[in-house]
Amino acid sequence: MKKMLNRRIAIVAVAVIATVAFFSFKSGDDRNFQIAKNLDIFNAIVKELDMFYVDTIDPNKTIREGIDNMLYTLDPYTEYYPEEDQSELEQMIKGSFGGIGSYIAYNTKLKRSMISEPFEGTPAAKAGLKAGDILMEIDGKDLAGKNNAEVSQMLRGQAGTSFKLKIERPNVKGGRTPMEFTIVRESIQNPAIPYTAVLDNNIGYISLSTFSGNPSKEFKKAFLDLKKQGATSLVIDLRSNGGGLLDEAVEIANYFLPRGKVIVTTKGKIKQASNTYKTLREPLDLDIPIAVLVNSGTASASEILSGSLQDLDRAVIVGNRTFGKGLVQVPRSLPYGGTMKVTTSKYYIPSGRCVQAIDYKHRNEDGSVGTIPDSLTKVFYTAAGREVRDGGGVMPDITIKQEKLPNILFYLVRDNLIF
Known part of the structure; x- marks a missing residue:
């Protein structure tokens, strides 16, 4: 009787396993079929358009827009870079780009960008551009109404390419003198640390x-130099x-935290996308x-540094809530x-929270997304038991408006003041 019962249990177990396996394979096969089906449909549509559409289509433009719109439904960080745009991706990773080598600032009164500070030895300085020059045209395109990001994008390009820049330079009579320059772009390396100083009361300051x-x-x-100069406390400026x-x-977190501390953990769909990063030195x-x-412009790796120092009670965070980018991208060759820069995981700082502010997975009916x-x-x-929250960037320990930053700090951290 006992043997018969065990046999029945074994038969039932095998049946259950077989059923689960069947539906698992069926589910996987169905997903693969849906992908193959839609790829065939897309391929057929492109061929039909190329053969029958009344005007000749540009396959590069048409398919590129299809790719971009597909990726747009995911998140703004998953992007495709064809071969001719690899320099743009390299700029993001290495912090270098083809450009003129100058900060620009936006003049709200004129609604135009202006030269803020040309770096020594760069194309901007060689051409003779000066702080205060108002940017009027690039290759004949009027810059009126364009914001700093748009103008910056137009100023950048592959090293070795040239463009014509029209500016107006304020003169001693109160007017503006029109001038034109032909500028050849060069490879520019963004300064990671544009300014350091020892302030009153031996406060060291590093702008990163x-x-x-x-x-x-x-x-x-920079930190060791500040200590040699007598700094006994430190301000790390991660604004913007x-x-x-x-x-x-x-x-950088490791400079101020013991060896072996978990700084950030990444979690993704596949094993390779999940990792734990500790201080090693x-x-x-x-x-x-x-x-x-x-x-609000402090994002991504900046939030890892500020958030980990907060979670481990190693620093006081001052300012306003950070951007809230808790997504990790990895370049994949095509x-x-x-190359495609694809979001593969989310990151979690030491307390276990993710700072991602926007929920791209659950979109509204109109396709828009909102913050959590x-x-x-x-x-x-935190390590000391203080409450912190996920889902909206790093909340500062001290919220303070820019105008209320004391003395020299106010001038150091103003958006349009460049050192």
Whole structure:
């Protein structure tokens, strides 16, 4: 009787396993079929348009727009770069680009961008551009009404290419003198640390503008130099730092945290996209008081650094809520020299929270996306037990308006003041 019962149980177990396996394979096969089916449909549509559409289509433009619109339904960080746009991707990763080598600022009264500061030895300086020059035209295109980002994009291009720039230079009589320059773009390396100083009361100050390239080495040198000059506390300015390389953020955090501390964990759909990043070296200084300045433009790797220092109670975060980018991208090679920068995982800082602010997975009916409401955020705890929340960037410990930053700090962190 017992043997018969065990046999029946075994038969039932095998049947259950077979059923689960069948539906699993069926589900996988159905998904593969749907992908193959839609690829065939897309391929057929392109061929039909090429043969029968009344006007001759540009296959590169038509298919590129199809790709871009497909990726747009995911998130703004998953992007396709064909072979001819590889320099743009390289610029993002290395922090270098083809350009003129000058900061620009927006003149709200004139609604135009203007030269803020040309770097020494760059095309802008060689051509004779000066701070205060108002940008009028690039290759005959009027720049009126265009914001800094749009003008910056037009100024950039492949190193070695040239363009004509029309400007108006304020003169001593109160008017503006029109001038025209032919400028050849060169490879420009963004300064990772544009400014450092020792302020009153021996406060060291480091402005860190990017995590692209290799800023951790520059940061280490700047910090040690400030200590030699007598700095006994430190302000790290991450305002409007849009991020860069995750490893660089971990390296800088390591300067102020013990070896073996978890700084960030990535979690993705596949095993290769999931990883844990710890401090690997002995720190430079475990005791120096640190304040980190942040704003709504502080994003990605900047949020890893500021968030990890907050979660491990190593620094006071001052300013406004950060951008909220908790997504990690990895470049993937494609045929014909192309590359796709694809979001493969989300990152989680030491308390276990993810700072991603926008929920791209759940879109509204019109296709728009919204931030995660505060009511749906969860409470996490720092190493010392302080409450912090996920889902909306890094909330500062001290919220303070820019105008209220004391004395020299106000001038140091103004958006349009360049050193």
